[in-house]
Amino acid sequence: MTMQEQAWADALRRERAGDGSRYAQFLEEYSSVLRRVVRGKLSGAGLDVQEAEDVVQEVLIAIHQRRDQWNDERPLLPWLGAISRYKTIDVLRRRRSELRLRIDLSEREWADLFVAADAPVVDAGARIEDMVSALPRVEQSVVRKLGIEGLSPREAAQATGMKEGTVRVAFHRGLARLLKLAQGGGR
Template sequence: MDTREIRWAEAMRAERVGDSMAYEAFLREFAIFLRRLVETHLRRTRFGVAETEDVVQEVLIAVHSRRDQWDIQRPLLPWLNAITRYKIIDTSRRLGRDARMRIDLSEEEWARMFTSDCINFDHNLADAERLISELPRKEQAAVRTIALEGASTGEAAKKLGTSDAAVRVAFHRSLKKLMLAAQGRL
C-alpha cells in the first residue's frame, strides 16, 4: 500500500478524534503534492499556471469542508483524487471560457490606455470609481496600484505584500469584471 495513503489516512482519522496537528501536517503535505499535480495538469492543457494556487485552495477547502464524508474504512487517495479531478475539470472549463474573453496587453499598453486623451476622466471618473469599489479588496488594490497609479506588477506586488503572480491574477480578474460591468451599463 502507498505510504502516502497510510500517513494521510491516519492523519484524517486522527483529526476525527481531535488531533489538529496531524491534520494540519496532512494538509501542508497534501498541498505541496497538489501544487505539483495541478501545475503539471494546467501546463499539459496549455493553460497558464497562474491559476494553480486557486485550484489548490479550492481543493483544500473542499477536502476540509467534506472531511466528515470520507468513509474511514475506505482508502483516502481515491476520495482525494475525485475531489481534485473535479476541481481541475471545473477550472479547465472556466479557463476555456475565460480564454475567449481574455485581453492580453503589455503593461505599456495598459498604461497608455489609462492615460490616453481619448478617455474623458472627468466624465467617467465617478463611474469608474463606483465600479472599482464593487470589486473585492485585493482586486481593488491591484487595479488602483497598476492601472491608476501606473505601477508595474512587480512594484504592485511589493506594495501590496503579495507575489507578482497573485497581482497579475487579481488584476486580470478585476479587469474582466470591470469590462463585464461596463458592458452591462451600455
C-alpha cells in the same frame, strides 16, 4: 494501500477524534504532491502554472469541508483524487472562460482608445462621454462604475443590483464596443 495512504488515512481518523496536529501535517504533505500534479495539468492546458497555488488552495478547502464525508472503511486516495480532479476541472473551466472574455490591450492601445489621431487631447473627455453614452444601457452603467468611478466589480455589482460575473462580462463587452467606436467601427 500504500504506507503514505495509510498515514494520511490515520491522520484523518485522528482529526475526527480531536487530534488536529497530524491532520495539519497531512494537508501539508498532500498539498506538495497536489501542487506538482496541478502544475502539470495547468501547463498541459496552456494556462499559467503560477495559478497552481489557487487550485491547490481550492482543493484543500474542499477536502477540509468534506472530511467528514470520507468513509474510513474505504481507501483514501480515490476519495482525495476525486475531489482534486473535480476542483481542478472547475478551475480550468473558469480560467478558460475568463480568458475568452479578457481583452488584452497594450499600453499604446489603451492610450489611443479614446483619442482619435486628429482630435486634440482636450476633447478626449467629451469624446469618451459620447462613446460611453452610445453603449447599451447595462454596459454604459458598468463602464461608468468600473472605468470612470473606479469601483471594484463587487462594488459595481452591489450598486447596480447585478451579479459580479454579469458586471465583469458587461464591462468587457463595453470595452470591446468602445474599442470599435474609437477605431471608427460603429457599434
